[in-house]
Structures are given as structure tokens and as C-alpha cells.
Amino acid sequence: MTATDKIIINFELDKTYLRECFDQSRGAQQRPFWQLYGKAFLLLLIAGFIIQLEVEGLSRHLGAFFIILAIIEIFSQIYARGWWVTRQMLSRNYGHKLELTMTKEEISWQGGKQTLRYVWKQVTAAEQTSLGVVLNTDDGARHYLSKSHFDDTSWQFLMDRLGINESV
Template sequence: MFTEKFTLDKNYFTECFEESVAFSDKAKPKYPLLVFLILLSGLAWFVLEKPYVASFIALVALLEVVAFVYRKPWWITRQMLSRASGSLVTLQIDERGISAVNPYKQYQLTWQDVQQAHKTNKGVVLKTKHGMQYISKAVISPESFDYILEQTKI
């Protein structure tokens, strides 16, 4: 029904992250883990009197904070280093669902697989039991975007 083509580049990956992170379970820091690590570090330092162990645990907590703060550049860099970066994606949108093919990966997403759909300012996030897929308005025609919204009932 609709066939769209686009390239996986840094701008696309950046938009992908920015538009879908709000719907991810990784949108907030892992507060319980951080509290646990800090308490464990304090326990090791003051009760067990093991400053090396306490320092190590505190550094693990700090690493968790750094990983959260820099999650966007880290994710984009990982995508840019992947084989798929720079490749041409062919998106096929029809009454069965959405299929995407590039030289390194292909996936089929049926409309029945979509559990939730969230329209964003720049595209749509489709949630399935296997994860999320983001489709940007900038890389597909307005007709195909409207068709996706119609099929997902948002």
C-alpha cells in the first residue's frame, strides 16, 4: 500500500531517542538501586570497616548515575557504530502491518502486535510485547503516517 525509504543516520537516531525515551521504562533513574548501593556502601564503611569494599560499592552507584546522565549520547553512539548505521531502510506499510528491511536486519510488525501507540510531535511510538519501534513523520509521507494512526486507533 505504502512504500517508504530512508537512511539510518545520526539525526534519525537522535530523534528516535528523544521521542521514545519518555515511553521507556528507562526514563527515570533506578532510585531503589542507588539507595541500596549507598546504604550498602555505608554499611561496609562504618560497620564492617572495609573502606575498599565501601569505595567500590560507592563507585558502582556513581557509575549508575553517570550511565543515566549520559544515556542519550551513549545510545546514539552505539547505534552509529552498528552495522545498520548509514544503511537504507525500506518501510512497507499495508493492511497487515509494517515491515522494515535493510541489508542487516528485517522485521515484521502486524497491527495485532501493537499493544500501545503514542503519537509524538515528530512521529509515532509503537509498543509491542517485544519492545518499541519509532517511526518519524519526516521519513514517511503524510498519507502513510495518517494510515498508521488510523490502524493503531490513536
């Protein structure tokens, strides 16, 4: 591959891909109970404190509001996958064709109204999963790329650029 060559991959941002993104990028991250439900517990404590204050007219309504927030937080953790996929489906890029371009210098995504471009040095870490690879970039973002969208040559180029040894 010469310096002017590009590898261009096109795929659609659909529900199946979004589910795979969630499963592969979050699958290895097991969080403890308090990290998952700590915010809901804190909201319930605040609600109890507010209700115990017994400010006429305000404390019960405000306390009930915090209880409802705690319940919503619990549901957002229980149904995290569906919650995340639905939010992504409401985004402007859902249903659009994405174009992934890789050169020796950079990797870029373009789709809908958004363009992302990273020089390879900006990719700080890469975590290979069973179905693809998760890229961590210097701005703190995580990007998932599915192996199903790549042919063997383009996948090997990506692995080489990321420094991941994989036998195809």
C-alpha cells in the same frame, strides 16, 4: 489500496534520527527522583555496609568498587540521551539504510542484519508525538517512526491502521 499494495519507505539510521527517537519516545515519561537515582543510592548503601565490615584487605576495595558503580549509575541518568545514542551508534545497523514496508496485514523493518515484522494486531498501543508515533508491540518493544520520513498518503495509511484520527 488493494490487499497486494505495499508502501515502502527508505531512510538512513543516522545520529539525528537517533536523537529524535530518544527525545520523542522518552519525552512523555517523567520518572520520579527515586526511580532515577534509587539504584545509585542502594549501591552507596551497600558500599557503606561493606566498608563498615572492616574485612582486612577486601572491604575497602570492594566498597570503593560499589562507590564507582554508583557514580557510573548517576552519570548514566544525567547523560541518558548521549549514553543511549552512543550505544545505538555502536550497533550493527547504524549508518545503514532501513526499509519500512507497510501492507494491510503487517508492518516490517529491514536494515543491516536485522528484520522485524509485526502483524498489525501485534501493535498493542500507539502514542502520537509532535514529530511522529511510538508503537508498543506485544513483545514489550517500543518503536519510533518519524513523520519526516513519510509523505501525506503513507502517513495517513499508518494512522488509519493504528486507529489514530488525524486531519492532514
